[in-house]
Amino acid sequence: MPFLDFANPSRFLAFARRALPWLSGASLIAFALAIYLATAVPFALYEQSQTILIMFIHVPAAWLGMMGWALMSVSALGTLVWRHPLADVAAKATAPVGAAFTFICFTTGWLWGRASWAGGGNLPLEYMILDARLSSVLMLLIFYLVVIALVRAIDEPSRAARVAAIFTLVGVLILPIIKFSVDWQQGKYTLHQRESLIRADGPQLDMPILITLLVAALAFTLLFFTLHLAAMRNEILRRRVRSMRLMQARELAEASA
Amino acid sequence: MMNLGPHADFIVASYALTAFVVAALIAWIVLDYSAQRRILGDLEERGVTRRSQRKSGA
Numbered sequence: 001m002p003f004l005d006f007a008n009p010s011r012f013l014a015f016a017r018r019a020l021p022w023l024s025g026a027s028l029i030a031f032a033l034a035i036y037l038a039t040a041v042p043f044a045l046y047e048q049s050q051t052i053l054i055m056f057i058h059v060p061a062a063w064l065g066m067m068g069w070a071l072m073s074v075s076a077l078g079t080l081v082w083r084h085p086l087a088d089v090a091a092k093a094t095a096p097v098g099a100a101f102t103f104i105c106f107t108t109g110w111l112w113g114r115a116s117w118a119g120g121g122n123l124p125l126e127y128m129i130l131d132a133r134l135s136s137v138l139m140l141l142i143f144y145l146v147v148i149a150l151v152r153a154i155d156e157p158s159r160a161a162r163v164a165a166i167f168t169l170v171g172v173l174i175l176p177i178i179k180f181s182v183d184w185q186q187g188k189y190t191l192h193q194r195e196s197l198i199r200a201d202g203p204q205l206d207m208p209i210l211i212t213l214l215v216a217a218l219a220f221t222l223l224f225f226t227l228h229l230a231a232m233r234n235e236i237l238r239r240r241v242r243s244m245r246l247m248q249a250r251e252l253a254e255a256s257a
Numbered sequence: 258m259m260n261l262g263p264h265a266d267f268i269v270a271s272y273a274l275t276a277f278v279v280a281a282l283i284a285w286i287v288l289d290y291s292a293q294r295r296i297l298g299d300l301e302e303r304g305v306t307r308r309s310q311r312k313s314g315a
Contacts, residue, residue, distance in 0.1 A: 050262040054271045061275070100282045108271040115267040223279070230286045237293035241300065248305045 007085050009236045016233045023226040030219035037212040054112045056213055060220035061105035065140060066175055068098025068224070072147070073172045076165035086232070088161030089239070091168065092151055093231035097224060099144035106137050113192075132181040133192035140178060143171040157239065 038056050072094045078087025113134065147164050154160035182192045205213065261268050 050260075050268060051264050053261070053268050057271055057275050096285075097282065100278050104275050104278055107274055111267045111271050111274075115264040227282060227286060230290065234286060234289045234293055237290070237297060241293060241296050244297070244300045244305045248300070248303075 009086065009089075009239075012086060013233060013236060016229050020226065020229060020233075023222060023229065027219060027222035027226050030215060030222055034212065034216040034219045037208070037215055040208075051112055051115050052209065054108050054115075055209075056216040057220075058105060058108040058112060059213060060217040061101045061108065062137070063217060064220055064224045065098055065102030065105045065137070066178060068094050068101060069140060069143070069168070069172065069175060072098065072168045076168040079161050079165040080169075086236075088157070088165070089232055089235045090228075091147075091161070091164060093228055093235050095144055095147045095151070097227045097231060099141060099148065101220070101224065102137060102141045102144060106134065106141055109134055109137065109192075131192055132184070133178065136174060136178040136181045140174050143167075143174060147171075157242070 034056065038053060072091045075087045075091035075094065078084040079091065113131070147167060150164050150167060151160045154163060
């Protein structure tokens, strides 16, 4: 059972050592291909709106920011219900990576919105466009930062893990809110376009753009898992350092007693 | 050079920002790894072992 094998941190470290070069190589190749495709798309397809180039970053970042929280929720169940020894290592390692992708999603979305929603004008206030989609993504970013802060504020890892897990499971409610924020009261609370990829009548994108988007999404996903695996490895090492220091302190205390 | 149209600044800003965030994340993870490895090496040099290592006689 591979799932149980990975419960052993030493085995997980061996797996990470083998997998990381492959994962990082695959991400590099996928990014090279995505950049090639983005520049090779015939520009007539962009129809005067070259801002669609932002989509190749914005949409994968949005998927991964949300997937990160979903992964943390599964890890939270792993911590609270199954007590899997690596579950909270996985959750703790996801938070900064998920936060970074959510931040990319938010800022590129805000720039894109500023470019295509705001008519013009130089008032600084116009840079503060916050519609329902942007606000809910900003909320997800804040949730990530709360998890990072909680884990750092609580010294004892297993207590920190439980508190963060409970917060993560409550925070999972933000995912449907983000998803449906563009459908509720379209035009009143949001300027964001509706889903154009996963639709009953098929994707509403031109083929070259669709393929570029999918390759870009693959590249960012590979990057996400490369970084996540490397961050998990760091966290396991950090815990070893902690337990060795505790051991050292105990020995010093015994020696002086 | 591609013509990025009237919103070139926004497109360039998006790509530059993403490159910066990803580079910072990679740098942090790589530096963190070497820091943890260094501390572990120091502790092992001073003869500190984990309980699991002791049981196996390592």
